[in-house]
Structure formats: C-alpha cells, structure tokens
Amino acid sequence: MARYAGDSTARLGFALMRYSIFNLVRQALSGHRAWGPAWRDAAPKSAYDVVIIGGGGHGLATAHYLAKIHGISNVAVLEKGWIGSGNAGRNTTIIRSNYLLAGNNPFYEWSMKLWEGLEQDLNYNAMVSQRGVLNLYHSDAQRDTYARRGNAMRMHGVDAELLDAEAVRRMLPFLDFNGARFPIHGGLLQRRGGTARHDAVVWGYARAASDRGVDIIQNCEVTGFIREAGTIVGVETTRGSIRAGKIGMAVAGSTSRVAELAGLKLPIESHVLQAFVSEAIKPFIPGVVTFGAGHFYISQSDKGGLVFGGDLDGYNSYAQRGNLPTVEDVCEGAMALMPAIGRVRVLRSWGGVMDMSMDGSPIIDRTVIAGLYLNAGWCYGGFKATPASGWCFAHLLARDEPHAVARAYRLDRFATGHLLDERGVGAQPNLH
Amino acid sequence: MLLIECPFCGARPELEFVYGGEAHIARPAADADLTPGQWAAYLYARSNTRGVHAERWRHTRGCGRFFNALRDTTTDQFIATYEIGQARPPSVPAQKIP
Ligand SMILES: Cc1cc2nc3c(=O)[nH]c(=O)nc-3n(C[C@H](O)[C@H](O)[C@H](O)COP(=O)(O)OP(=O)(O)OC[C@H]3O[C@@H](n4cnc5c(N)ncnc54)[C@H](O)[C@@H]3O)c2cc1C
Numbered sequence: 001m002a003r004y005a006g007d008s009t010a011r012l013g014f015a016l017m018r019y020s021i022f023n024l025v026r027q028a029l030s031g032h033r034a035w036g037p038a039w040r041d042a043a044p045k046s047a048y049d050v051v052i053i054g055g056g057g058h059g060l061a062t063a064h065y066l067a068k069i070h071g072i073s074n075v076a077v078l079e080k081g082w083i084g085s086g087n088a089g090r091n092t093t094i095i096r097s098n099y100l101l102a103g104n105n106p107f108y109e110w111s112m113k114l115w116e117g118l119e120q121d122l123n124y125n126a127m128v129s130q131r132g133v134l135n136l137y138h139s140d141a142q143r144d145t146y147a148r149r150g151n152a153m154r155m156h157g158v159d160a161e162l163l164d165a166e167a168v169r170r171m172l173p174f175l176d177f178n179g180a181r182f183p184i185h186g187g188l189l190q191r192r193g194g195t196a197r198h199d200a201v202v203w204g205y206a207r208a209a210s211d212r213g214v215d216i217i218q219n220c221e222v223t224g225f226i227r228e229a230g231t232i233v234g235v236e237t238t239r240g241s242i243r244a245g246k247i248g249m250a251v252a253g254s255t256s257r258v259a260e261l262a263g264l265k266l267p268i269e270s271h272v273l274q275a276f277v278s279e280a281i282k283p284f285i286p287g288v289v290t291f292g293a294g295h296f297y298i299s300q301s302d303k304g305g306l307v308f309g310g311d312l313d314g315y316n317s318y319a320q321r322g323n324l325p326t327v328e329d330v331c332e333g334a335m336a337l338m339p340a341i342g343r344v345r346v347l348r349s350w351g352g353v354m355d356m357s358m359d360g361s362p363i364i365d366r367t368v369i370a371g372l373y374l375n376a377g378w379c380y381g382g383f384k385a386t387p388a389s390g391w392c393f394a395h396l397l398a399r400d401e402p403h404a405v406a407r408a409y410r411l412d413r414f415a416t417g418h419l420l421d422e423r424g425v426g427a428q429p430n431l432h
Numbered sequence: 433m434l435l436i437e438c439p440f441c442g443a444r445p446e447l448e449f450v451y452g453g454e455a456h457i458a459r460p461a462a463d464a465d466l467t468p469g470q471w472a473a474y475l476y477a478r479s480n481t482r483g484v485h486a487e488r489w490r491h492t493r494g495c496g497r498f499f500n501a502l503r504d505t506t507t508d509q510f511i512a513t514y515e516i517g518q519a520r521p522p523s524v525p526a527q528k529i530p
C-alpha cells in the first residue's frame with residue numbers, strides 16, 4: 001500500500017496520508033495539525049472517459065471500482081450538492097444479505113463480502129459492525145416463510161439461524177414477552193449482518209477514488225444531456241458542459257427527473273422514508289432487530305442513540321421530510337415490541353427521497369440510449385448494496401455486459417415479466 | 433397531518449385516506465394487440481413528477497369513494513381535488529404556506 005504515501009502527490013497536488021497507528025502517533029506529536037484533506041474537491045475538465053452522475057454511496061463506489069478493478073481512472077463523479085447529501089447520509093445503516101430470491105441473494109451476499117473487506121480495501125474506518133440482524137416472527141405461518149428464506153440463504157452459502165422464542169428471550173430479554181398482542185414466536189438471525197457508518201462509507205470511497213485520479217466535483221448539477229446522432233456524448237451541468245465516453249446515472253431519489261432529461265420514463269416512483277434517533281443511552285440493543293407484525297426496525301449507534309424507522313409515508317414525494325401519521329405508526333411499532341423504549345426521548349427525525357421501483361428490486365443496466373447507463377430502484381435497502389452496486393455498475397460500464405451477480409437487474413424485466421418480487425405481494429412501488 | 437378535501441365529504445384528516453398512485457393512466461384500447469413493451473409502459477412506467485402531480489386517493493375510512501387530486505410533491509400541499517372522470521384542472525402552482 002505504498003501508493004498512498006508517495007506517488008499520489010503529483011496527481012492530486014497533495015500527499016494522501018495513509019491512516020495507520022504509526023501516522024496517528026506521528027500526527028499526535030504535532031498536535032494533529034498536519035492531517036491533509038482526505039480527498040480532492042476537483043473542478044470539472046471538459047471531457048472524461050466515464051462520467052458518473054450522483055455523489056452518493058453508489059456513484060462513489062462505482063468510481064472507486066472503475067479505477068481500481070478496471071484501470072479506468074479518467075472518471076468524474078458529478079454531485080449537485082455535496083457528496084453524501086442524499087440518502088447515503090440519511091439512512092439507518094443496516095447491512096444484511098438475508099434475501100430469498102436467486103436473483104437477489106448472490107448480489108447482496110457479494111455486497112456483504114465486500115463490506116467484510118472494505119476497511120482494508122479503502123484504508124478507512126467505515127465502522128462495519130457485524131452485530132447481527134434479527135427478524136422476529138409472530139405466527140406459525142410467518143415462521144414457515146422465515147424458515148424458507150433461511151433455507152434459501154443457506155443453500156446460497158449465506159449464514160442463517162432460525163431461533164425459537166426462548167433463544168430470542170435470552171438475546172433480548174427486554175422485548176415484550178408478556179401477553180403482547182403479537183407474541184414473539186422466534187426470529188431469523190443473520191449474525192454476519194449489522195451496521196456500518198454511512199458518512200464514513202461515502203468519505204472512504206471518495207478518498208480511495210480520488211487517490212486513483214477520479215475527479216469528485218461538487219455543486220455540479222446535471223441539467224441536460226448532449227446528444228449526437230442518437231448517442232449521448234456528454235452532459236450539461238451548472239458548471240458547464242462535460243463530454244464523456246459513457247455516462248452512468250446513480251441519482252437514487254432523483255432518477256425519474258434525470259432520466260426525463262434524456263427522454264426516458266421509468267418504472268420508478270419517489271417516496272419519502274423517515275428515520276429517527278433518540279437521545280444517547282447506555283448499551284441496550286446489541287444488534288439490529290425488526291418487528292414482524294408491523295413495520296419497525298431498530299439498532300443502537302456507537303454513540304448510544306437508538307436509530308429506528310418503519311414504513312414509507314405512502315405517497316409520491318420529493319419533500320425530504322415526512323408527516324406525523326408515520327411518526328406515530330413507527331412509535332406504536334416500537335412500543336408494541338419493546339415498551340421500555342417509551343421512556344427514551346426522540347432527538348431528531350428526518351426524511352430521504354427513495355427511488356422505489358415497481359417490483360422492489362434494483363436496476364443496473366444499459367438504457368435504450370447508447371452511452372447512457374442506469375443504476376436505480378434501490379428502494380429503501382440500497383445502503384447495504386453500496387459496495388456490490390458500485391462493483392457491478394463499474395463492471396457494466398467497463399465491459400458493457402452485466403456482472404454475474406447482477407444479471408437479474410435488467411430494465412426490460414418489466415416487459416418480459418421476469419419481475420423480482422422478493423416479498424411476493426405483487427408489483428407495487430412500496431416494497432423493499 | 434395533511435387535511436384532504438374529499439369531494440363528497442369535505443376536509444378530513446389524511447388517516448382516513450389511502451393513496452392510489454398516479455391518475456389519468458388510461459388502459460390502452462385493443463389491449464390484445466399490445467406488445468410487452470406497451471404493457472410495461474402502461475403497468476409500470478410512471479411520470480413521478482417533481483411538482484404538481486395528478487393522483488388518485490380513496491376515502492377508505494369515510495365514503496369509500498375514489499377521487500383525484502392535484503398535489504405539489506415538493507411540499508406535499510394539496511392544490512385541488514376532483515371527481516373521477518373529470519378532466520384534470522389547470523395546475524396553478526400551490527400557494528405559499530404563510
Ligand atoms: C431514512 C432512510 C433510511 C434508510 N435505511 C437503510 C438501511 O437501513 N439499510 C439500507 O440498506 N438502505 C437504507 N436506506 C436506503 C439507502 O440509503 C439508499 O438506497 C442509498 O443510499 C441510495 O444510493 P446512494 O447512496 O447512491 O444515493 P444518494 O446518496 O441519494 O445519492 C444520489 C446523489 O445524486 C445526486 N443528484 C441527484 N440529481 C442530480 C443531478 N441532476 N446532478 C448531479 N447530482 C445529482 C444527489 O444530490 C445525491 O447526492 C435508507 C434510506 C433512507 C432515506
């Protein structure tokens with residue numbers, strides 16, 4: 001990893017310092033005043049081999065793997081605000097690969113494997129914490145569907161354990177086991193699931209990509225596409241026009257708007273999802289827990305705050321803030337599951353705009369327009385997908401063919417009927 | 433809490449309503465002749481407007497009837513509600529909330 005110390009100096013205009021115990025001690029001796037910036041805030045050039053629209057986790061991860069795996073580093077990531085200002089910086093940070101369908105499971109498991117090696121790859125502490133994800137079940141029928149999902153996971157080589165009520169009680173004695181309206185019968189546990197620090201994932205990918213020569217350009221909104229003979233050859237932006245060999249869209253909640261600039265209408269709706277954090281308390285919840293009888297999920301951050309969420313607000317919205325009925329619904333789920341939480345105060349809540357696909361699964365594919373590639377439809381589970389999404393989108397952009405684990409994420413599946421309906425409830429834009 | 437004006441019952445809290453997605457999506461005539469792409473466009477493609485959006489709502493916990501609404505998706509403010517079958521009213525921009 002000597003690369004980090006010396007040879008980037010010329011490219012970046014500053015030496016990217018490798019994070020290590022040695023450098024920490026050295027910096028401490030000089031009062032921590034000599035740490036350089038982690039990545040370079042670039043100005044746009046007139047042309048690149050690849051332009052990525054969207055500086056969220058997916059766009060930055062794509063740039064990193066384009067440079068690292070495919071040797072394509074003449075790349076720009078264009079971000080209309082600041083990197084991580086979208087859903088990447090707003091999510092509840094749950095990572096897992098507990099999927100049922102053969103089209104989904106290998107993709108999310110590849111993501112999990114990348115999470116497991118991410119900090120070494122990026123030389124950045126993304127606080128990946130495999131503290132376990134437990135999905136509770138509350139009826140015999142629900143146990144059967146969870147057992148089926150667990151078996152599908154194990155057949156794909158993914159860890160899954162079906163716990164009975166006693167085992168759950170030993171893990172989480174504070175849940176309501178006393179005559180609850182929806183009694184806890186057990187849970188499906190993925191021990192390798194957990195959480196990661198969302199901003200650190202953004203900054204870590206940005207730093208690693210920038211170090212390999214990728215230009216990260218902020219305050220640069222794409223406002224149009226440049227077309228020549230039916231092919232898209234560049235973008236118009238608030239910082240001028242930029243030409244590109246290929247253009248990849250990774251704009252999450254803004255997907256329909258940016259696609260519209262290219263004349264595309266997609267099977268996506270934008271919906272608001274809220275998240276909540278409580279005041280910090282002593283360690284209480286060891287892993288991630290989800291309620292199976294309503295929609296509620298919770299974990300505890302390393303700072304001590306309880307981080308939780310639930311359903312979408314339920315109607316198309318770009319408002320980036322939610323409404324009170326959903327707040328109430330989420331808190332009711334919390335109280336039904338763990339009454340002790342009623343004594344904790346909510347500190348903050350916020351919303352993010354999600355790209356809800358019509359079958360609840362993502363799209364990583366070419367579009368019908370030559371030169372334009374699409375990464376979208378992440379619904380509200382796209383954080384865990386960040387590494388594999390970047391990996392597979394980079395593969396598609398570099399080689400013009402889908403990566404093996406992302407073959408099902410075709411845009412034409414809505415026409416061919418090969419929908420990926422993980423929940424099995426029919427296509428509608430409120431799945432994840 | 434949003435207040436939604438049901439054309440039949442008047443203003444009621446949003447809890448009484450269920451959202452029904454984009455309005456005015458007509459099922460194509462001669463549907464036996466549609467290509468898979470045309471079916472996909474009808475079933476799944478959505479305008480997903482940022483701004484004034486025409487959409488269906490149902491007053492499930494009231495009169496039970498469907499109606500249409502214009503709502504600004506950047507503020508969630510309702511601009512108009514109207515009966516199914518009526519043409520979309522002109523989309524005047526939402527008034528600024530004082
Ligand atoms: C409240 C909440 C909780 C969530 N919880 C989880 C969770 O626990 N686990 C999980 O796996 N997922 C979760 N998600 C989903 C996850 O956050 C998203 O699916 C994922 O972050 C989307 O990918 P991204 O990081 O690239 O998106 P974003 O960070 O939204 O990146 C898209 C970027 O594109 C930029 N952009 C848009 N238009 C333009 C333009 N015209 N020009 C230039 N740039 C543009 C935006 O500014 C934005 O920065 C949650 C989401 C929310 C909102």
Ligand SMILES: [Zn+2]
Nearest residue numbers: 438441491495
């Ligand atoms: Zn009514």
